[in-house]
Amino acid sequence: VLFLSFFITTGIIRPLKAMVVSTRKIAEGDLSHEVPITSQDEIGQLAESFNHMLVRLKRARQELEDYGRVLEEKVEERSQQLRKIQLQLMQSEKLASLGRLASGVAHEINSPLTGILTFSHILMRKLKENPELQKELELIVRETTRVSTIVRGLLDFARESKPQKRPCNVNDLILHTLSLVERQAVFQNIRIVKNLDAAVPIILLDANQIQQVFMNVLLNAADAMPQGGTLTIHSARSPEDSFVQVKFTDTGCGIPEENLGRIFDPFFTTKAEKKGTGLGLAVSYGIIERHRGRIEVQSEVGRGTTIAIQLPLEAAEEVPPV
Structure with a gap:
């Protein structure tokens, strides 16, 4: 009777208790608790199958974690792309609005500028003997030309010419x-x-x-x-x-x-x-x-x-x- 009791305790109850403990650990997320294999009988085979299942669970968890990391990286990459596209759209809308404004302003400024430049050149020819006035007129021409360059830039910016590829x-x-x-x-x-x-x-x-x-x-x-x-x-x-x-x-x-x-x-x-x-x-x-x-x-x-x-x-x- 004592021998039978010892056999049942060591050969059946202890391995089963070890599997129960391991099962609880697995439920808590700990996959490192393997069941010791102490025999080659059915209980030993059960323990070995349990350990094989544990290895597969570890592998599946690792694959899930790897997939999760890859997914996070892809989501972050796509989020960055979307943010970049959003910024580009905002920039495009802003430039389009400014382009329309610039076109109107440039056309309004261009005509008076042409008149100022024309009459300044006429006055420079007529007042050759007056160096002081010549100097002032040269300044007017120089600054008006600079403004004219800015206006041309505005028109280039607003024109949005379709590319001739x-x-x-x-x-x-x-x-x-x-x-x-x-x-x-x-x-x-x-x-x-x-x-x-x-x-x-x-x-x-x-x-x-x-x-x-x-x-x-x-x-x-x-x-x-x-x-x-x-x-x-x-x-x-x-x-x-x-x-x-x-x-x-x-x-x-x-x-x-x-x-x-x-x-x-x-x-x-x-x-x-x-x-x-x-x-x-x-x-x-x-x-x-x-x-x-x-x-x-x-x-x-x-x-x-x-x-x-x-x-x-x-x-x-x-x-x-x-």
Whole structure:
């Protein structure tokens, strides 16, 4: 009787109690409590099956946790994309409203300006013998011309010309734009590094409009490095094969974080008075948007600025080259 009682206690009751304890632990979320296998009989097989189930539960939990992490990352990535799209929509709506206002203002100002310039030139011819008045008239002409330039910028900003797309080599367009500006005085102490990927394909774009964008970005970069520096231009095809990206990176003064959200706003500029109208990047933003592309900026004060332009890949064979 004692032997039978000992056998039942050690061979059946203890293993079953151990399984009960492990079951409770599992219910509490602890999957580390395995049942010791003390025999090769049915109870031992039950304990072994229980431990196999525990291993599968651990694996299933790990897979769920991994899936949860991946899902969280995807949700965060999509949320960032939605926030970016929302900001782009807000910027587009703001620019559209300002464009309509700018168009009306520019047309109202343009006619009087033309009259002032015309009569100033007439007076300058008539008053050649009066140097003092000549000097005053020259000042009027100079300042009126400056205002006229701003008005032209306003009209360019408001016009929203539809891109006349033709097949174009982006690298060639970059080099051509550089040839137009790199001999200017502002580029004298700037080293230009060209990392242009030869594999960048021919894409459809309006060369004149995109050249205007490149020129605006190049001149802004030069203005940010008055004491000299390095301007790196990088072109590449996107890994997912959906767009061509052009990056302009300077080693200039950088843009304060509080200004980053405003650099594409019309008339916003950190340049010295009379040095810029603050319309260049606003016009550029509109051009890239009408090409269904993106223009983004990253900057750090004291380290420099990167402006990245993404232009969508379109089949160039659809339109004959000009």
